[in-house]
Amino acid sequence: MINMKPIHKGAEADIFLEKAFGRTLAVKARNPKRYRVESLDRSLRKTRTKREAKAMYLASRAGINVPALYAIGRFSMCMEWIEGKLMKDSRQKQSVYVDLGEQLGLLHKAGIAHGDFTTANVLIKEGKPYLIDFGLSEITTSIEEKAIDLILMKRSISKRDFSAMTGSYVKAYPDARKVLDRLSEIEERGRYKTRTLG
Ligand SMILES: Nc1ncnc2c1ncn2[C@@H]1O[C@H](COP(=O)(O)OP(=O)(O)OP(=O)(O)O)[C@@H](O)[C@H]1O
Ligand SMILES: [Mg+2]
Structure with a gap:
């Protein structure tokens, strides 16, 4: 690597921006975490890297907007640099939520x-x-895990934006209704728990 200074130090990995072959690349490297036992640390970093690369590959094959994957190492991967801003850092147009629902549906x-x-x-x-x-992604048929994706997003956006998102989610994914029903069920369980505990 030419530029060794990470542009982002995450909980999980460091991201380096590189220029090579006339392209801008993002290298995501899962470096050792000293607080973990070494063997466990290696195995976590390895599985998460593999898991992430596999999910991204399958997602891009399914036509989903993900960075193109260029190379995979044991603890790192090299992908397309997406010149953009994190969704959380600015206000978005309604169309972004519509597109996001479609992307999640396809995923x-x-x-x-x-x-x-x-x-x-x-x-x-x-x-x-x-x-x-995609380091925590799962290749799965589980309706529950898919409902959890929706729950996480729902917690960070407005009601109106969430309904714009689910509108297109339903169109893109034939089993969407099952996932939305499960989402209501999980929320109901949560409400029940708070009521009985509180
Ligand atoms: N392909 C990419 N193109 C552009 N920026 C990227 C790319 N991949 C990652 N980033 C930037 O690096 C940050 C961290 O990446 P990512 O979320 O994959 O790692 P992480 O270890 O989970 O980090 P965190 O713990 O902060 O979530 C992203 O929030 C984004 O700003
Ligand atoms: Mg992240």
């Missing part, structure tokens, strides 16, 4: 739950959402 239809679906893991480039950070 779930492809059998992938994102695992950390928040406005901090969506980049907006030229008004379009790009999904990133």
Whole structure:
């Protein structure tokens, strides 16, 4: 690497911006975490890197907006740099939420739950959402895990934006209704718990 200074130090990984072959690349490197036992640390970093690369590959094959994957190492991956802003850092037009719902619908239809679906893991480039950070994703048929993607996003956006999102989610994903029903069920369980505990 030419430029060794990370442009982002995350909880999970460091992101380096590189220029090579006339392109701008993002290198996501999962460096050792000293507070974890070494063998566990290596295995976590390895599985999360693999998991992330696999989900991104499947997502891009399904036509979802994700950074193109260029190379995978044991603890790092090299991908397309998305020149955009995190969704959480600015106000978005309603059309972004409509597009986001479609992207999530396509992702779930492809059998992938994102695992950390928040406005901090969506980049907006030229008004379009790009999904990133698939380290906690699952290749799964679980309706519950898909409902959790919706719950996480719902917590960070307004009611109106969430309904714009679910409108297009339903159109993009045939099993969407099941996921939305499960979402209501989970919320109901939560309400019940708060009532009985409180
Ligand atoms: N392909 C990319 N193009 C542009 N920016 C990126 C790309 N991948 C990651 N980033 C930037 O790096 C940040 C961290 O990436 P990511 O969310 O994948 O890692 P992380 O370790 O989970 O970080 P955090 O703990 O902050 O969520 C993103 O919020 C984004 O700003
Ligand atoms: Mg992140």
